[in-house]
Amino acid sequence: MSLLHQRLVGATLLAAWLALGAAVAAPPVQSVAKVDLGRYAGTWYELARLPNRFQDQCVGDVSATYSPNPDGSMGVVNRCRKANGDIDRIEGRATLAAGDTSGAKLKVSFLPSWLQWFPVGRGDYWVVLLDPEYRYAVVSEPGREYLWILARTPAMDAPAYEAVVDQLRAGGYPVDQLVRTPHSTIPSPTAKQVQRLLWMGAGPAAPRRVAL
Structure with missing residues (x-):
């Protein structure tokens, strides 16, 4: 030889x-023991994410707004700023994963509303870290391919952020690949705007992008 x-x-x-x-x-990968979806509802700002093809168009101001539906599901409106300054939006629906009663394991679909009841096209949305006061959360899925660090405000103080990253590193996540998300002063959508966007998403045209 x-x-x-x-x-x-x-x-x-x-x-x-x-x-x-x-x-x-x-x-x-383990989800948290319990998520109160009523408290989880509202707007979350993306502070960092693992790179993914669904957000290639997003250069900043990424947020997700969740609204409880009467049937127990959650309406989802994701938005971000593109390089040309336009705001990209997509609407979806989150439901509890089969057999889960914790509220921490969801299935999210961004298909047209008339297809969202089908099991195809639904991604795993697991809350793997959650602040007791619901000030920040981390979302991932069983394969660790996707990861989002979220907060109720567009910024988190450095020690708190690093503490979250340290927990994720200990959990086997590739935190060295995290991309930080810049935010400007673009306001998040109001509750009325969210409902209007969800209503507009009821048409047959498929959304262009999937984000959080």
């Missing part, structure tokens, strides 16, 4: 060992 061959084999084995070690070290 040549020296080059030995080095290639060694590098491959090292990479496999590191990957196996990372998989073993990362515990299964």
Whole structure:
């Protein structure tokens, strides 16, 4: 076996060992024990996220507004500022995951309203960290592919933010890939605007983007 061959084999084995070690070290994703969806409702500002293709158009001012529906589901309005200054919006619906009574595991669909009852096209939305006073929250899913750090205000003091990141790092999340979200003074939608946007989303046209 040549020296080059030995080095290639060694590098491959090292990479496999590191990957196996990372998989073993990362515990299964756990949601929080309980989420009061009534308290969770309202507007959350995105402070940071793992990069994802659904938000490629978003350069800042990312927020999500949740409104309780009579059937127990939650209306969702996501918005962000694009590079040209326009505001991008998308409306959806969040429902409890099958068998979950904690309120911490939701299924979110951004399909047209007449398709949102079908199981296809619904993504996992797990609340994995939640401040007791509902001042900040972290949302992810079982594969750790998506991650959002949210807060009730567009900013969080540095020590509190770093404490959240440290908890996520200990939980096996790739926090070194987090992208911080800048915010300007664009106001969040009012409750009346949210309801109007949800009503407008009842048409057959599919939304363009999926965010939080």
